[in-house]
Amino acid sequence: MLLRSRSLKSALLAAALCAGMTVSATAHTEAPAGGPKPEHFVKYRQQVFNLIRWNFGPMAATVKGQAPYDSARFATQAARVAALAPMVAEGFHPSTKGAKKTEAKDDIYTNTAEFNRLAKDLETASANLARVAQTGKMDQIKPAFMATGKACGACHDKFKTEDHHD
Numbered sequence: 001m002l003l004r005s006r007s008l009k010s011a012l013l014a015a016a017l018c019a020g021m022t023v024s025a026t027a028h029t030e031a032p033a034g035g036p037k038p039e040h041f042v043k044y045r046q047q048v049f050n051l052i053r054w055n056f057g058p059m060a061a062t063v064k065g066q067a068p069y070d071s072a073r074f075a076t077q078a079a080r081v082a083a084l085a086p087m088v089a090e091g092f093h094p095s096t097k098g099a100k101k102t103e104a105k106d107d108i109y110t111n112t113a114e115f116n117r118l119a120k121d122l123e124t125a126s127a128n129l130a131r132v133a134q135t136g137k138m139d140q141i142k143p144a145f146m147a148t149g150k151a152c153g154a155c156h157d158k159f160k161t162e163d164h165h166d
């Protein structure tokens, strides 16, 4: 996204600083003093994943032929997943290592490059799915959907435990 207005840009930056937010998108940045606590990072990322699932689940049912195909609805859901994917990595801050109520493996913080690569794979696959969903052609949508689902599974296999729900 390009911000053309310099004043808008500085206003947004000021707003981000006031809110004590981290603006970085990768998993290896330091938490600023007064920034989110570990449990807030955990909650944030689980909420991002729940929003992803909310949209991705019905898409899976459609692709499997278990739910009718509504092209506009499907395209909206695909666009949402593509918008949410770049928000994933930000939730995996090293301060959450050893946190309770998480299914995230601590390897994420020793193998951060690999984790970020898998997060990037999801971004790429879901952006492609959102683009292809615009065509309304199920023969193109299906492989793009499968590739996105594969990106979920690749990361879960490596970095997510099966301890509680899901």
Ligand code: HEC
Binding pocket: 042, 045, 046, 047, 049, 050, 052, 053, 056, 081, 088, 101, 102, 103, 104, 105, 115, 116, 118, 119, 120, 122, 148, 149, 151, 152, 153, 155, 156, 159, 160, 166
């Ligand atoms: C880069 C790694 C990665 C990718 C890609 C990824 N996930 Fe996850 N996912 C995780 C990790 C790690 C957790 C555990 C988070 C926690 O409990 O703190 C998780 C948790 C979840 C949860 C449970 C959330 C909760 O309430 O605890 C759902 C649902 C989920 N993922 C769905 C998906 C779907 C659907 C996709 C693909 C569209 C996806 N994930 C892609 C790593 C990933």
